[in-house]
Amino acid sequence: MGYGFRMRERIYQAFFGNKRCCLLFLTLHASLFTLNLVAQPGTWLTHPSFLSAQTLAAVQNKIYCASENGFFYYDPAANEATRLSRDDGFSESGISQLFYLADQKRLLIGYRSGTIDLLAVTDTGEPGNLTTITLIRDAAQIQGSKRINQLTRAGNDAYLACDFGIVVLDVARAEVRDTYRNIGPGGTPVTVYATALANDSIYASTSRGLLAARFAPTVNLAFFGSWKTVSLPPGTSVKSVVGVTNRLYAALPGQGVAERQGGRWTVIKPLPTITGLLSTATEWIATAPDELQRVSGVLMQNALLGEPKEITEAAGSFWVADSLSGLLRITGTAVQAVSPDGPASDVFQRLVSSPSARILALPGGFTDDLKPLRRRRGFDQFQAGRWQNFLTPALPTDFVTAAYNPVDQRTYLGSFGGGLWSTTNPNPAEVVNRVFTTISSLAVDPNGDVWLATPTLDFGRATIQVRRKNGQFESFTPSRGDIQQLIIDDNGFLWMRLSTYNGGGMQVFDPATKRTRLLSDQSGEGSLPDRNVRSLVKDRDGLIWIGTDNGVAVFDNPSAVFTATVNAYRPVFDRRRLLSGESVTALAVDGGNRKWIGTGNGLYLFNEDGTVLLNAFTADNSPLPSSQITDLAIEPASGDVFIATPNGLVSYGGTASEPAPVFAGITIFPNPVRPDFGGLVSIRGLVENTVVKIMDAGGQLVYETRSQGGTATWNLRDYRGRSAETGVYFVFAITADGKEGMAGKLAVVR
Known part of the structure; x- marks a missing residue:
């Protein structure tokens, strides 16, 4: 048994007493777990809505999902959701696209700002190291929105559909290889909502209609003349297009799912209420109010289904990113909402x-x-x-x-x-x-x-x-x-x-x-x-x-x-x-x-x-x-x-709370202070203008302050600015008139 362990044991005994030491420590540990859901003094917590799911990706045995401002992954085996944020090293909030590069064990994360994070993952899907690409975000020649809307991959090239055009990213080298802008008729700028590869062509759903170009090394896709407008059936517009096994499908409002064959569109799945078209790696899936349909028939009918944005198949289930209901798991006929706890919206007045x-x-x-x-x-x-x-x-x-x-x-x-x-x-x-x-x-x-x-x-x-x-x-x-x-x-x-x-x-x-x-x-x-x-x-x-x-x-x-x-x-x-x-x-x-x-x-x-x-x-x-x-x-x-x-x-995490009318007990948090803690210790339950003195085990004054309302804080440094050493500290709280007081103990482990 090492010296560090024995020293910690003495501190716990001095702090809690010898009787029922383990039981008291376990009780304290459980309460700390609950309190950690609230911001510690001087720290921040984000409260995103996870119900506005926009994009998802199956990563090893985890499902990663991003909402408008939230990000998390879900472990189907443990039935647990883990929140992710900028505190975990990610560049920012506002993820608009996720895509898993399975051969590289990296998750591509595209943001509304144009930033790209490449996240390495472990064999079981946990987050690892991060590489950030800011070339799109920082490009001064690109004016307006730089949002990344969707991604299609061909070999090492990923075609990113953006609000200003298409960006070609070499995922092996993690660098931008090319940019296709102003590819609309006559060289006009377009917003590209999505791309699809099919029939030896690349298709782009844009603000100027459906465009297509021959997908070959000899074709200059940066030249607008290479892109042609794809005609549609009379009186229709393309809601969304997907490429599946080298075939192109589109959602035609009022009609259903259509396939482009020999330069013509043929409705292969009548669905007058169609609202969009999604795809997995092997099939298309049509969306309709409260309903998902595939080639073989209805996949899901459930009121939880609001506005599905993406779908994938993994771990024996279908997974849906729904902008009204969050991440949904479909197993047979059962539907389960599995997003983390959070508010129902991101915007509050x-x-x-x-x-x-x-x-x-x-x-x-x-x-x-x-x-x-x-x-x-x-x-x-x-x-x-x-x-x-x-x-x-x-x-x-x-x-x-x-x-x-x-x-x-x-x-x-x-x-x-x-x-x-x-x-x-x-x-x-x-x-x-x-x-x-x-x-x-x-x-x-x-x-x-x-x-x-x-x-x-x-x-x-x-x-x-x-x-x-x-x-x-x-x-x-x-x-x-x-x-x-x-x-x-x-x-x-x-x-x-x-x-x-x-x-x-x-x-x-x-x-x-x-x-x-x-x-x-x-x-x-x-x-x-x-x-x-x-x-x-x-x-x-x-x-x-x-x-x-x-x-x-x-x-x-x-x-x-x-x-x-x-x-x-x-x-x-x-x-x-x-x-x-x-x-x-x-x-x-x-x-x-x-x-x-x-x-x-x-x-x-x-x-x-x-x-x-x-x-x-x-x-x-x-x-x-x-x-x-x-x-x-x-x-x-x-x-x-x-x-x-x-x-x-x-x-x-505020450093001032409402004062107590009278002393009824003080709360010191965190307690004990562990070696990795670098924040503020808070003393709560104080009356107005309480004098707080912190002394070491030898009776020497270490720090003195007054409460802000019902809270006082200590930055774990003495009056000379030196960091508090391992030991037991005594906290004395005295009213401003000196007539009442309370005391507590604080353990610090360094």
Whole structure:
């Protein structure tokens, strides 16, 4: 038994005590496994939807599959799905094509950007080394989209169908050999959706129709004159084409599967409802609503089948990449969905946090003229490291807002056209009121009354509703009804963000006196940096923070809003007004009263008053899928920050959580710290402004800090910057007044 093992054993005994040491360690290990589903402090997690499957490949005994923003492989023998991402070394997200090079044991991964990864795999299909080719992505002479749409292989040459033409890739040398651009009639540019090899020709399905060229060494395929337009039956168009065993097949809408024989098309499989054509290595497979058909008849009829994109056959099953249902396995007549856990969508307009440690992701939203921005039934919920989808047909098309009511412990949801709904976790939502059909924003006051904004561009109509605790509704009519967002301040006043389509600005309404105050960019009347207000939030001190198209403003005395003169102040950072010139699209306040600010150019973390920049993230320096931030929400118990962008949803392990009202126990994570850990240790369960002291076994002070809300963090370095050594450390947490305290132990193994 080596010295390292004995040293670790002593640490575990010192930490846990000699009794039941193994049992306690195993219990801790199991809890760590669960907690690892949530981002550790200072780290990122991506939350892609795996239901929007686009492409797949059978790789040894694994099935690799990519959705719009997700990537994973499935092991049929173990019935396990393993997520893959940029954290595993892949170039980026946004995979558009997978193709397995079996003779080389390499998986070709094509991206929407034009980047190509060549992934070496083991004999059992696990990922290995990676080679990246960026020539297409970086080609300055190619303007516009460089998306890789499809791939056809002939020997060592892979013909990549791209949005700008065809690229020939030598897969043996991992280099681009040729590019065919402007191959349309007369040399016009075309988008190439797919290529197929058949009848001694290469066919290209393009934005200018079906093109073909003789496939021979003497033919210059880079010359547009080599490509001829293939005629189609009168009144038809080609939906998709595939080449199987040197024969060409096409999907003819309204007719079925047609084969090109002797220069003519012959329908060999009548299927009037045909939507497309896929292929395996040995046969074509036609797609129709809820149905797959092959030469011998129906392969599959199932409601799970939505929009199949690709199909392959392996491990005794057919595998389908479906853009609505994810990866499907078809074995005989049985159909199984095998995608990893995740949200049902990649794009969310609204994120809402709940004190019950939940994040609700809502797909719906409004345009500036109060029209629906996106339409998808239901909503998604993240809790305890797992996603749950609420997508039943009975739910309204568009949930656009939500608010948690701690009095009745229900979450209320507002929809576009479907009224007010509510839910208690984990039960599905149920309708509360359909009279107020369209609800743009919800807020709950301390009494448990639920306030609804029911917007309209028509003046003089009641556009504020309140549902009292007894279930009765009351209506109010403020000056303007074009309400995009509603929050409640500590005085009970309603602060409202108004539609930029109707002049923008804000209004404040006092339900007790029926007073309304309109706020604009005029001095004395609000002095907003810009009339286009994009976001509102109330901080922990009761101040109202405003995000506009010209930076941030703050109302630091909300109780005086109905006085004669009202002016917001603008925090100053780096000798200029905070984020002046930037559109501030999202605001959130963490447990330390720090301000998370989302803009069209990135995500910022500022201190309590917005004068000190603590962190800045963009798509270039972080895993953010886009620098354009749509919305923010902070899970209060952990402090994790959820960030919605047009290209997907991510979360960042926060370092500030909501403070506990009194000490009831502290949580130290991770504990023990293992040799490969390089992040932050978090101490949670603290009260506001807790003093945290970390001491070594000899009683020497190693580190001291104060909590941000209910969380303190340690970077495992002492006050001189030296890395913490192997040993047991004692953590002391003391209230700011020194009257209460708690202690814990932390084991560090190096």
